[in-house]
Amino acid sequence: MAKCVSCKKSAQIKIAFAPFCESCFLKHYQNRVERLIKKFKLIKEKDKILVAVSGGKDSMSCAHVLSKFRQRFKFEMGVLHIDVGVSDCTNENTENIIRDFCNEYKVPFYLLKIKEYLGLDIKEVSKKIRRPICSICGMVKRYALNKFARENGFNKIATGHCADDITLLFFKNWFSYYFDWIAKFKPIMPSNHPKIVTRIRPLFECLEEENLTYVKLNKIKIAGCSKYSYSVRKDKLKEILKLIDSKKPDFKINFVRALERVEIKVKEPDSIKECIKCGEPTDKEICGVCRLKM
Ligand code: AMP
Ligand code: ZN
Numbered sequence: 001m002a003k004c005v006s007c008k009k010s011a012q013i014k015i016a017f018a019p020f021c022e023s024c025f026l027k028h029y030q031n032r033v034e035r036l037i038k039k040f041k042l043i044k045e046k047d048k049i050l051v052a053v054s055g056g057k058d059s060m061s062c063a064h065v066l067s068k069f070r071q072r073f074k075f076e077m078g079v080l081h082i083d084v085g086v087s088d089c090t091n092e093n094t095e096n097i098i099r100d101f102c103n104e105y106k107v108p109f110y111l112l113k114i115k116e117y118l119g120l121d122i123k124e125v126s127k128k129i130r131r132p133i134c135s136i137c138g139m140v141k142r143y144a145l146n147k148f149a150r151e152n153g154f155n156k157i158a159t160g161h162c163a164d165d166i167t168l169l170f171f172k173n174w175f176s177y178y179f180d181w182i183a184k185f186k187p188i189m190p191s192n193h194p195k196i197v198t199r200i201r202p203l204f205e206c207l208e209e210e211n212l213t214y215v216k217l218n219k220i221k222i223a224g225c226s227k228y229s230y231s232v233r234k235d236k237l238k239e240i241l242k243l244i245d246s247k248k249p250d251f252k253i254n255f256v257r258a259l260e261r262v263e264i265k266v267k268e269p270d271s272i273k274e275c276i277k278c279g280e281p282t283d284k285e286i287c288g289v290c291r292l293k294m
Helices: 022-039 057-073 094-105 114-118 122-129 133-151 163-174 180-184 208-217 236-247 251-261 288-293
Strands: 013-015 018-020 048-052 076-083 109-113 156-158 198-200
Touching: 013 022, 013 208, 018 022, 022 057, 022 208, 048 057, 048 133, 057 076, 057 094, 057 208, 076 094, 076 133, 094 109, 109 114, 109 133, 114 133, 122 133, 122 288, 133 156, 133 288, 163 180, 163 236, 163 251, 236 251
Parallel strands: 048 076, 048 156, 076 109, 156 198
Antiparallel strands: 013 018
């Protein structure tokens, strides 16, 4: 029987080949997030943080671990779930699972329905402009999240992006030959416009498998995958990264830690403008969401 790397008692869990007992794993996980919060000053006293929760293991872990840190770091938090209004993309229990979680941990819960909030039917638009739903959804969610956070007095947005997401997104973008985005692959993206809310990624150094173990050990219910979600879609790059993982289990952690140190000079857009139709920040005359409505 393997021994826990920390206390040397018998280990029940293996993360990236390192054996842990349950209680040392939970400490290890919380310490990792706490160290990141301190190192990058992700949270300041009196912050009002809106945690974006899809209902999956990553964002549920993020909401849970932050709820545990509320007193230590003296901040307030709320949870927002965005209902994109596309039945194929949403698990019908998701809303209830997140609502129950919020009741249990005493976190204010907000539900935003894209159809009502933005008057936008993503499925219709996708048919009209012949673009896949997923390619519209991300942009619309980012827009709604920023607008909602700002309008409701939150000064930070936290997402559940973890080391697996960051590594995968890195390589996806790398092959586009357009590199300005690298500057955004950080645990914190400070606001650079009065209408843009600062974003934090407390799970930047956590692995998907750690988040899954964390929700299991804490008995946190999560929403199952919808058929469009990343983890269900076959993805060649994801398979390649899995192969690297199997040979070099610390690859992703080392990769994101290296990214934290990369300083890249990017050409800032001339200035961030405000959309002439809705007033939201954009680098164009008319923002992406308003263009979908045209
Ligand atoms: P994804 O792009 O689906 O990998 O999601 C990345 C992060 O965005 C998640 O960890 C959540 O924090 C947030 N997110 C994704 N979908 C939603 C949603 N429907 N409602 C609220 N937050 C979301
Ligand atoms: Zn607009």
